[in-house]
Amino acid sequence: MTDPKQLDRDYDHHGDRSGARGTTRGGFPRFVPAKVGPEYGQLLEALRTVQDLAVSTSLPAEVAEAAAGKARELIELLTPHVVAEGRQTAGRVPRLPGRGSLLLMPWIIEKIDADGVRSRGMFRRFHLGGNSAAHGGTLPLLFDDLFGLIQHAYGRPISRTAYLHIDYRKVTPLNTELIVEGAVDRVEGRKTFINARLTDLDGNLLADCEALMVQLLPGQQ
Numbered sequence: 001m002t003d004p005k006q007l008d009r010d011y012d013h014h015g016d017r018s019g020a021r022g023t024t025r026g027g028f029p030r031f032v033p034a035k036v037g038p039e040y041g042q043l044l045e046a047l048r049t050v051q052d053l054a055v056s057t058s059l060p061a062e063v064a065e066a067a068a069g070k071a072r073e074l075i076e077l078l079t080p081h082v083v084a085e086g087r088q089t090a091g092r093v094p095r096l097p098g099r100g101s102l103l104l105m106p107w108i109i110e111k112i113d114a115d116g117v118r119s120r121g122m123f124r125r126f127h128l129g130g131n132s133a134a135h136g137g138t139l140p141l142l143f144d145d146l147f148g149l150i151q152h153a154y155g156r157p158i159s160r161t162a163y164l165h166i167d168y169r170k171v172t173p174l175n176t177e178l179i180v181e182g183a184v185d186r187v188e189g190r191k192t193f194i195n196a197r198l199t200d201l202d203g204n205l206l207a208d209c210e211a212l213m214v215q216l217l218p219g220q221q
């Protein structure tokens with residue numbers, strides 16, 4: 001992963017992450033890969049299964065009460081280990097599904113270079129919209145994260161998504177291996193235009209997406 005400071009000489013001057021706007025304290029955190037053992041991936045997979053179960057069960061009161069107690073125990077266990085943005089493990093383990101983040105789709109990056117990024121994975125029960133299809137709001141998350149990687153691998157400075165246009169071509173199934181792939185289409189000054197496609201393994205197009213990412217100016221958050 002390229003040091004973002006090499007791509008953006010203003011990297012340390014993009015607004016504030018202390019919570020208060022109007023002051024600068026170093027801008028975006030540096031994304032240094034985190035070193036973790038297999039237990040971290042196991043924890044995440046267990047938590048994802050809990051998420052799947054949380055949206056797919058109808059619990060008797062005593063089971064809900066017992067589960068709430070166990071969830072509170074887990075909260076107590078984890079709370080002392082909260083760290084500042086950029087120092088958490090989530091999002092900093094490129095080899096894990098969703099780079100080790102529960103927010104992101106649990107997909108694996110297959111290819112990442114200046115020519116583009118390809119990632120493979122499944123939408124699962126947690127991502128259900130209706131009638132066995134992925135929720136339409138989960139696709140922008142998949143595409144937007146891919147675009148962040150694409151513009152970074154292409155060597156663009158820190159940029160934010162100005163717009164993201166999705167055409168939903170076919171219903172996106174759950175629990176089915178899919179591929180999302182995209183690349184920079186063109187760069188015009190501060191603007192990077194990126195295209196991507198979501199397909200099944202037979203190459204059927206499920207959705208395609210075009211986005212504009214705009215390079216941040218010094219001071220922009």
Ligand SMILES: CCCCCCCCCCCC(=O)SCCNC(=O)CCNC(=O)[C@H](O)C(C)(C)COP(=O)(O)OP(=O)(O)OC[C@H]1O[C@@H](n2cnc3c(N)ncnc32)[C@H](O)[C@@H]1OP(=O)(O)O
Nearest residue numbers: 031144148149152158159160161162163191212214216217
């Ligand atoms: C692994 C490690 C990876 C690490 C990599 C980590 C990267 C982080 C990636 C995060 C990706 C996200 O999801 S970011 C989260 C979602 N996005 C946001 O929150 C962005 C919120 N919006 C903004 O902050 C702002 O609107 C900006 C920065 C996008 C643009 O504002 P600005 O800087 O004032 O720009 P402005 O002068 O208006 O426009 C510049 C040029 O872009 C054009 N432009 C601007 N917005 C639009 C638009 N919506 N549609 C068409 N064109 C537009 C203008 O016409 C102009 O073109 P011309 O006249 O020059 O031709």
